[in-house]
Amino acid sequence: MNTDPFETFTADELVIPHGGIPSAAQWIMMHESGGSTTAGHLHAQGRGDGTPGNHSSAFGAFQMIEATRKRYMGADYQSTDFSKQYSAASHYVTDRYGSWDAAQRFWVGHHWY
DSSP: OOOOOOOOOOHHHHHGGGTOOOHHHHHHHHHHHTTOTTOBOOTTTTTSSSOOOOSOOOBTTTTBOHHHHHHHHGGGTTOOOHHHHHHHHHHHHHHHTSSHHHHHHHHHHHSOO
């Protein structure tokens, strides 16, 4: 007979299997880009109207700068695919903060993450 204790899950972990993302990740995304995977400019391109790009290379739903996108997305660093951006942001957040909740707490205190 198996007597292993049942694994417990947080509320965020219960949401994820149903296609959601952690609430802290959604909160950061909405504060960074309003949920747009094309938010910001790929700064080398500008807006397409002859004006130079913005001064930041932040781009996508999670507004990761180019160096971070290259590190976590590789050759797909300019992708507008949400799943690729979310996966990269999740790896970044885990490496830097340990969790989305910790990243959100940092964002609240500093207005960036």
